Amino acid sequence: MTNPLEVKKVNEFLLFTKWSDGFESTIKLEDLRKDCPCAECTGEKIGDIIYSKPKPVRFEPGVYEIKELTPIGNYAIAAKWANGHDTGIYTWELLRKIFDKYSLTQSEINEITSTKKKDKRNINLNVIS
Numbered sequence: 001m002t003n004p005l006e007v008k009k010v011n012e013f014l015l016f017t018k019w020s021d022g023f024e025s026t027i028k029l030e031d032l033r034k035d036c037p038c039a040e041c042t043g044e045k046i047g048d049i050i051y052s053k054p055k056p057v058r059f060e061p062g063v064y065e066i067k068e069l070t071p072i073g074n075y076a077i078a079a080k081w082a083n084g085h086d087t088g089i090y091t092w093e094l095l096r097k098i099f100d101k102y103s104l105t106q107s108e109i110n111e112i113t114s115t116k117k118k119d120k121r122n123i124n125l126n127v128i129s
């Protein structure tokens with residue numbers, strides 16, 4: 001089985017991984033969040049009995065912003081998002097599938113990175129009391 005040698009946040013939107021078999025891939029953090037495997041996001045079902053329905057990702061501040069990635073043993077990482085969602089555990093197998101599925105091309109990476117740099121909005125509020 002292949003395992004990641006490196007997991008690196010490229011910038012606020014992108015995550016890069018390098019694997020023991022030489023595979024490298026960069027994806028949007030948004031896609032990692034959307035494929036969160038936890039019971040809350042995927043719903044709970046045992047046999048044919050549904051205990052809870054999958055909950056779609058609702059947009060709110062920090063929802064796609066990664067706070068922490070913590071290795072669990074040598075088989076998975078746990079993701080903690082800025083809005084507090086922290087129940088997702090990504091096994092190496094799942095992580096690899098996600099990085100295969102959403103892998104960005106170099107031009108997509110460049111586009112996302114340059115869009116980010118061009119956006120230099122500075123919000124200033126003058127409060128007159």
Ligand SMILES: [Zn+2]
Nearest residue numbers: 036038041088
């Ligand atoms: Zn989740």
